[in-house]
Amino acid sequence: MRQFVVGKLNDAESVAIEAHLFGCDACNQSLNSVSLTDSFTELVRGQSLGTTDPIVPTHIDGYEIIGELGRGGMGVVYKAFDQRLKRQVALKVILNGELAHTEQRERLRLEAETIATLQHPGIVQIYQIGEYQGHLYLALELLDAKGLQQVMDDAPHCPMWSAALIQQLADIIHYSHQRGIIHRDLKPENILFNHALDQGLPRISQFSSLKNTAPVVKITDFGLAKYLETPVKMTKTGLMLGTPHYMSPEQIPDSGEEVSCASDIYALGVILYQLLTGRVPFASSNILEVLKMLRHDDPIAPRQLNPAIPRDLETICLKCLMKKPADRYASAQDLADDLALFLHNEPIRAKPLNLWQRCVKWVRQKPFLASSYSVLLCLYGLHWFAMSVLQLPRHQGMFHTVLTIATAGLAVFFYGLQTILASEKWQRLGLYACMVVTVVAVTGIFICDAAALSAPINVYMYLILGAALIAPNAHIIGLQTLLSLLGYASLLLFAYWFNPVLQVSVEVAIFFMLNIVITGFLTYLLVRRVNSINNL
Known part of the structure; x- marks a missing residue:
């Protein structure tokens, strides 16, 4: 791992080590114990080189x-x-x-x-x-004044002052980008003041008196800088550069996106977020947890943490923190211009997310809840269609009531389960509980149905496909297939003992069970194929 971080491995070895790191539980547990003081790269690199104290003469x-x-x-x-x-x-x-x-x-x-x-x-x-x-x-x-990191704390700071500071930083970074250089490691430690701030950073209570002030700052430490057009690739594949709390999603190895000027814009958004709320968007001392949130989660809206933040400034901040580089500001100059409009009480160009965009963000942030609710809505919608349009007699009376209550109960259950699935410790147990409860609910619903026993077969197959959508894991799909078979077998036994009118032939029962098995097997093969492609 030390050779991997300092870039001593060739490209093929780096890719193999990176794939192992994100799939090995033992290595993950080891990495979880590492605290973030600056960056993961610097921490391990410092340990790998032996001596940590340079021998410097007078x-x-x-x-x-x-x-x-x-x-x-x-x-x-x-x-x-x-x-x-x-x-x-x-x-x-x-x-x-x-x-x-x-x-x-x-x-x-x-x-x-x-x-x-x-x-x-x-x-x-x-x-x-x-x-x-x-x-x-x-x-x-040499600048005798303190840096931004030294005067920041865990409390929110004046929104107007913060906006003026980021505007100035954006102007500086735009100058760098115009000359083909990306900083790649913007963070408070690398931002220095030209003059001392004797009383620290301004507070919200100083909002009006500091409305038009902007400190003079300087950016330092271009050690991780990258030329936009460079013939030599300094870093090897798999080497993560930057400080995780201030990195953009595309700086994670194998993110699928190129590091560009948008990466510096993301870092400016993180610094603005920290100034406005007193915390970074993804606050954790666990390296893997930070990377996981950076890749998949959306930050909490700043106004939820600090209602005193103006809405336009929140919009600017969140636009900088968009996951996809194309969704951020096109340039650092555009960011500086929008901040200037905000500081002059003029309408900004960035627009808040519309309803559709918010829905997409919610789906990305809570995929399990979104997929579960989608399945419930589809199934209940089909029921209403059959009852209202096709006017099937079996979709009335007790069955309709039981289905409605069960759908509402599953919606509440899935909402609570979302919290459990967010925890890596209880995630697998939560998935098992989800599958068991869903099969039991479906079986219970169809026990109340006075229709042929072929009706629930399609639903069980939908559950197998839903398991592949929620957790694309061969083990999970196999378990869901087994539970579906047990559920259908329970319906057959119930009909045999309590409802002889609904008896089905052995041939039909075997045919329906084979349908479940074939659906599970094909889904298993599909997931295996997709996972193998992703690992190439």
Whole structure:
């Protein structure tokens, strides 16, 4: 795993390791115990390189070391004095000196080249790149003010001030994008202020007095920057770059989407969300849980956490956090323009989700509940169609009443089951409970039906297909098929003992049971085929 994270494996090995990591329970349990302090990549990379403390002398190539400013998985940043030009600088030194991995050294050189091409007042400038006694270093512009991470806390901040801050960051990032460079690691630690904020970030109570203020900020740490058109691929397949809490969904390996300018827009949306609500969209110290939510879940609407947020600003924030890059702002400049419109009390261009879009989001967020309710509606709709249009006599009286009560009861049961299925610990037990309760309910309904015993066969086959939709797992489909057979067998026994009028021949009963078995077998093969294609 260490070789995988630091990029020492070839592409084929990386793909194999990545597939294993997301399918092995033992490895998942091991990863669950890792806390997120910066990023998963930096954590494991730091452990894999042996020594974590760089051997740094008092002086490095004409720079006098004053003190340490901070450190990460790849390097340590010192406050230093340039003895030649008589100025203080931030000296970023790569970890482990001569022992540093080749890719780390190349990444530091890439950072130097990147910053050198970005001459903008909102980007920390580079003075020199050099190597001294095996220590590769960068001499960067020093800002004495604190960074955004150091002054943020878990409380919401002034919406107008936050909007002004993100507007300025969006302008800076747009400048970078225009020159073909994606930052890929935007987060509060990499945002520095040009001047000190003695009283911390503004609160909601300071809304009116700070309405038109915007701090001057600078963006730093382009170590993970990516050129939009680069002939050399620095990272190997399967290497996850970025900090999970601020990563975009497409930065997860094998996400199916290319990392683009939209990735930086997503990160700006996360920072805005954190400023407005006091928390990141997906708050968890569990790495796999963060990645799972990032890939599948939608963030809680900011106004649910902080009603003081203006609706337009919430709309802007949520547009930045859309799962698909194409659904976000087309450029960082568009984001900055919309924030400017908001700050000037003008109508913004982004529109809130309409009813259809909200329904689609709900279906994506709760697939089990959506698919279960769809099946219930279809079955109950067919019943009403048969009763009202076809006017079948068997769809009246006790059967209609029992079906109505059972449908309502299953809807409530599925709603409660959704919470259980959201927990990985109880997910499998919840699926078993869902299958058992559904088969029992269907069998009970048809016991009250005074019709031929062929009627429930189609419903049992629908249940098998529904199991494949909810949980595409061969084991689950096999269990659902067995339960369906037991349900139909129960109907036959009930008719034999209590309703001799409804007796069916042995040949017919066997034929109907074979229908259930064949449906289950074909569904099993289909799921196996789809899963094998997905694993290629």
